[in-house]
Amino acid sequence: MKSLLEEESIRDFAENEIIKGTVIMVDRDAAYVDVGYKQEIPIPNRELAYPMPETASDVVNVGDVINVYVVYMGGENGMVLSKRRADEMAAWNDAQKIFDEKKTVTIRVTKLIKGGLLVSYAGLRGFLPASQIELHFIKDLASYVKQEMPARIIEIDSKKQRLIFSHRVLLEEERDKKQAELMASLKEGEICKGKVKRVVDYGAFVDLGGMDGLVHISDLSWNHIKHPSDIVTAGDEVEVLIKNFDPKTKRISLSIKDTVPDPWFAKIEKYSVGNYIVGKIVKLADFGAFIQLEEGLDGLIRMRELSEKHITKADEVVKIGDEVKAKIIHIDKDNKKIALSITRVKQDADKAEFEQYQENHAEEDKPATVADAVEEKK
Incomplete structure (x- = not known):
């Protein structure tokens, strides 16, 4: 009779299903779960969570009721269970919903791999490409390991276990928002402050607070200069005049020289x-x-x-x-x-010389006295 009852209880479980269990014991390497089977089933650390915890108590405690996935029936303990896989299935469903709704989540970087970073989210393993980390190129990605950051799911396929994140899209949205606000506040002819971000042969790019404008080399100084670096360097705080801007192309033309009077007129x-x-x-x-x-x-x-x-x-x-x-x-x-x-x-010198000659000649021809004049008249 006992054997028949045990066989009957076994038939209540099926592979690839999710069932509930109660944690009755926890040691360093595994958690023992009661699922109503003839014995408690150990779940090793590698099947408790991702990334694998150092000890089982990092994930569960005695008395916890958890969902577990039936990997297969049989083996030394009668069945093999995985909390990690049960969590993954639930997490994939949640991830799909988050992807559809374009929500932001927090991911943790676990490892540096070729082409980017390996990350974890809600027990799932994902990938953060190097191109999706920041707005600019990052040479050394090692500093991101073990760090948490907000991100958005940009690609998901649960069947292929494919989960790709992007931190950059959030930065782009924040940048676009700031740029839109900046564009709305700009006025032609207005003077504002900015920081020189980059100096090139044809001018300097100035950060106005989330958006760059160009000061052409001809607008850097009233005097002729050979190179923009003669006037500004990266990091300089400068005052600029808004010459013109285009909200569609997001191009802003600036001038530094027009913030001060043209010295030409004083000279x-x-x-x-x-x-x-x-x-x-x-x-x-x-x-x-x-x-x-x-x-x-x-x-x-x-x-x-x-x-x-x-x-x-x-x-x-x-x-x-x-x-x-x-x-x-x-x-x-x-x-x-x-x-x-x-x-x-x-010509002026020749004229002056001629006039001087005439004046000198006239003096020579002029009578010295009145008597001389009368005599000359006779």
Whole structure:
């Protein structure tokens, strides 16, 4: 009769089903569970949870009622049970729901593997690709091991035991939110503060608080510069003026030089049309030569003002570095242009010399006394 009852109880269990059991004893390597079978069934640590605990008491305690999965019937103890697999089945169902609802969960990094990180979530093993960790490339992933982080499931297949997470999508959403808020607050012509994030050959990128704008090299300084690094370096706190922005392309054009008055206007106040200056030739062009009156103040001497003779190239008369005397013949403040002439310096000198000659000649011809004048008149 006892044998028949035991056989009958065995028939109550089926492989691949989930049943409930009560923990009646726990030692270092296993937990013993009563499922109504003829004896308590030991569940080794590797089948209690993932990752495998050091001791069974890290997972269960005596008196706990737990779900267990019937792996198969038979063996030394009459059946093989797994709490881990029961938890996994429930976890897969929960994970699918979380994936469908796009909820955020907390994952724990367990191991560094090729291409990314091995992670655990609710007893499930998942994968966090290197490309899905941060917004930027991470060279060394070892620092993430044993760390917890929020993530979202981006791919799931319980049959293939495939579970892929992303931390990056959360960062992208946060970034997009900040960018949208920033774009809504931007106003053209407004001056704001930012931090130089990156310096390149054509300018500098400035972080405005979640979004970068570009300061073109021509907008870095009122003076001519060879490279943006002459003015700014990464990490500098700067004031920038919002020149323009496009919410669709998320492009922001900034200016540093426009946050301060153009020094050109202060410098030009010292000069007037007709002034003579001595300056250095700094550039030659097909249409003339540029002369530097002082630092940050250049003017143009056109070909016809370089020489009274017909010339086809500026270097027939001047070379870069030459110091020459020139006359200011026009100042265009609206377009910040100064026109000068070398030929008029010579013309003015010749004219002055001629006038001086006339004046001297007139003095020579003038009678010395009134008597001399009367005598000359006779």
